Amino acid sequence: MEKRVVFRSGWLPWALLAPQAIVIAVFFFWPAGQALVQSLQQSDAFGTSVNWVGLENFQNLWNDETYLASFKTTAVFSILVAVCGISLALLLAVFADRVVRGATVYKTLLIWPYAVAPAVAGVLWLFMFSPSIGIVAYGLEAIGVDWNHLLNGGQAMTLVVAAAVWKQISYNFLFFLAGLASIPKSLIEAAAIDGARPWRRFWTIQFPLLTPTTFFLLVINMVYAFFDTFAIIDASTQGGPGKETSILVYRVYYDGFKALDLGGSAAQSVVLMVIVVVLTVLQFKFVEKKVNY
């Protein structure tokens, strides 16, 4: 789509674009280019010598079992976050769509966690589950669960997943609520007249018609779990115990800033860029579908 009527000026459009162009050139493209270049280099920790090593950094990553383990951790983490977050939000949205009285109150009371910073969410959950002082850890002990996420990798994963889901539920909830509202009431009435009970109506009408929303949320939640949960992990488990909750983004940070392996970190950045491109393409594909249904 283009405008038929436009303004004519030689310099004005350039001046208007300049601020955005300068920011993206200096802080996006230049660093991204640097990451590409560095991924082909190896330097020592003091930055005194730099060698071209071709694809060696990538080969090292490929041969590094902990990096491959980190891929697995990320996959487990993001699938858990997406599946738990989406199903809980769907449950709440279906019931919120049902109630007539108090619907806005419930909505207001369910959407605010979106505003909580991931780092703060991490701190809150860390405090509740802290093995020595946490109230939930205390409760779990009372029912016979020995909670210590500082030693038990599975429990550490549960903790970060819970914090991440808690923060994301409001987002999924809002999109499901909008999706449910756009399903024509006449379809549901027709089914009811034909004798379909609520449970049956949900599975044969509402759930299939929500498929585009669900796929869209699946992609968005994956992106969220991949990139926006760095703060949750850094604030609660710091990737530990060992490397049990060290997702890919956490590793880029750790290897680059703590372990000072610049080449390796840059190579990981390049791998992440490829993942983002794939996820973005997926996102656009599903957004198209969402608009069309």
Added chain:
Amino acid sequence: MVERRPTLGILAHVILILGVLVVALPVYITFVASTHTAQEVVQRPMPMLPGAHFIENYTAALQGGSHGAGSTAAVGRMMFVSLVSALIITFGKIAISLLSAFAIVYFRFRFRMFFFWAIFVTLMLPVEVRIGPTYKVVSDLGMLNSFAGLTIPLIASATATFLFRQFFLTVPEELVEAARIDGAGPMRFFKDILVPLSATSIAALFVIQFIYGWNQYLWPLLVTTNEDMYPVVYGIKRMIAGGDSQNEWNLVMATAMLAMIPPALVVMLMQKWFVKGLVDTEK
């Protein structure tokens, strides 16, 4: 709903109330912890009702100088840093996106589509995938520990530019023609017609971007080393150090409450714009 089913109606309310309670529980515990003394909080189990040290703890947190093992900086200053950077990021993003969308939609010039795609590609380069080199650029420019360093690298925004572009494309052509016949130049048209028409989009973006700016964590972690420049979301992490008993958890929790209040208020008070913003920015 279609038919009356009292049991299902009650079940719906029960599930929703349970949902609301579970979602609110972490914040309730945080609030309770923030109203007790440090000794009371580390008891097992910690008290489940608010205590009597509300004013004391919040004043102590805001002024700083606690005795915990971690950072003891004043939270008052951190809140100020957060507020200023969130506002700069928000208005910066809105301003530069409005200008570039205006240029792309209302002018024809060489490399127009090149710029359009260049902005689009930034969607695929979140801070997380280029932290090392971006940090280097910012430090080379001498912007560490400054508001400029905290905000400018974050104000480029493909989403906002697209949102405004989509909106501008729906603005009737007659408005431009009328403005031109009346002798208005491009900037006059922009200022008096386009910006006022975009008010709802601007409000929606404001909510989303304010939360985005306030909640930044990774970026401040890299570019601030000076306690004076910690935003509160990052500062709170710095207050936790060492073992559980060495932290003044009551003050940490008071800080957590303070860090949550501004963005939560923005979401609840501007709910309508918030929902619009969420839906629009994902298109």
